[in-house]
Amino acid sequence: MSSAALVTVHCSRFPGRVRAQLLDSLRSRNVNPKFHYDSYKQTRKWLRLHEALSPARNDPACEAIYDQGLAAVLKRLAPGPVHLIGLGCGGGHKDVRLLRRLRREGRDAGYTAVDVSLPMVLVAREAAQAEVPEARCHAVVCDLGTADAASLDDLLTRQEPPGAHRILTFFGMMPNFDPAHILPRLAALTRPADSLLLSANLAPGADYAKGTFQVLPQYDNELTRDWLMVFLADLGVEPSDGHLRFVIEEDPATGLRRITARFEFGQPREVWVENEAVRFEAGADLRLFFSYRYTPSRLREQLGRHGLAIGQQWVTPSGQEGVFLASSQIRSPRAEG
Ligand SMILES: C[S@@+](CC[C@H](N)C(=O)[O-])C[C@H]1O[C@@H](n2cnc3c(N)ncnc32)[C@H](O)[C@@H]1O
Structure with a gap:
């Protein structure tokens, strides 16, 4: 392994934009979940909590559904090079599992x-x-929530061998985004010939509200609190400045339920982003994080609104995680040309 890495930084992550979005998050009292992954410290803490609590790391049945998803993709792949694009790759654990399988199958794969x-x-x-x-x-490095799809598509295309079959992964990403915002972007990046593998944390059981309540302890715990508080600590907010609580909310626009972490200030506090101050009065309520919980039918419906169709799905016996193989139903000029 060489002693340096070449990393391409999309303009959606240039400092001026990140600063403006951070101020917007603070002023609107709604922190975009992306701000919880910025630093090395946040990354370390998230990877630790993921390893400790994620079914994908602790439930063999969960690993199996990722393997089944890839097996289904492999079945439809023509011979030739393959390129895996991990959208929101995190530590890459799941993508690497797929890459290992591709290598064992003798496929010529890039990532x-x-x-x-x-x-x-x-x-x-x-x-x-x-x-x-x-x-x-x-x-x-790219903000999938703000990058314009055409420039990101160009950038990705330059890194793929010509004619490679593309597998796009979007694992664990749906919970962190408003679906009406991210899905048009995901649809614009997905070409009709691509295989799109997604996964989502699900609300188990037939009763959606009960199922969401059942998984609340996966969020309301010390490791998650410790991870989320890093964002506030970096802005100079002390744990004693308020109270962090987890609630379940229903999004009126979609009817989807999301687990939300809210920090309620117990005393006034001013935070500074360089030379700009944002003031929180006692009683101010800052949404620090949210995670949507889906059911397979709710996910299918949301994707369908944006021209993405689920062909196959695999759900763990616990009902808490699902892998979905989807494709784009939109005929793009690229596909026709
Ligand atoms: C829940 S983790 C999932 C990681 C990985 N795909 C997995 O399943 O283990 C969410 C990942 O999305 C990334 N992320 C969050 N917001 C993002 C955004 N706006 N654009 C790109 N990545 C984002 C985070 O940095 C984090 O790595």
Whole structure:
């Protein structure tokens, strides 16, 4: 492994934009979840909590559904090179599992790790190098929530071998975004010939409200609190300045339920982003994080609104995680040309 990494930074992550979005998050009292993955410290803490609590790391049935998803993709792949694009790759654990399987199947595979967080991209890129030669392993720092799809598509295209079959992964990402915001972007990036593998944390059981309540302890715990508080601590907010609580909310626009972390200030506090101050009065309520919980039918419905159709799905016996193989139903000029 070489002593340096080449990383492409999309303009959606240039400092001026990040600063403006941070101020917007604070002024609107709604922190975009992406701000919880920025630093090396946040990345370390998230990876630790993911390892400790994620069913994907602790439930063999969960690992199996990722394998089944890839097996289904492999069945429909024509011979030739394959390029895996991990959208929101995190530490890359799931993508690397797929890359390992591709290598064992004798497929010539490359990888592009894409994430809003530089440290995440570096962790994923390093992990992927066990399966993919360094020259075929690319790293892109990009905000998928704000990047314009055409410029990101161009950037990704330059890193793929011409004619490669593309597998896009969007694992664990749906919970962190408003679906009406992210799905048009995901649809614009997905070409009709691509295989799109997604996964989502699900609300188990037939009763949606009860199922969401059942998984609340996966969020309301010390590891998650510790991770989320790093964002506030970096702005100079002390734990004693208020109270962090987890609630379940229903999004009126979609009827989807989300687990939300809210920090209620117990005393006034001013936070500074360079020379700009944002003031929180006692009683101010800051939404610090949210995670949507889906059911397979709710996910299918949301994707369908944006021209993405689920062909196959695999759900763990616990009903808490699902992998979905989707494709784009939109005929793009690229596909026709
Ligand atoms: C819940 S983790 C999922 C990570 C990985 N795909 C997995 O399933 O283990 C969410 C990931 O999305 C990334 N992320 C959050 N907001 C993002 C955004 N706006 N654009 C790109 N990546 C984002 C985070 O940095 C984090 O790595």
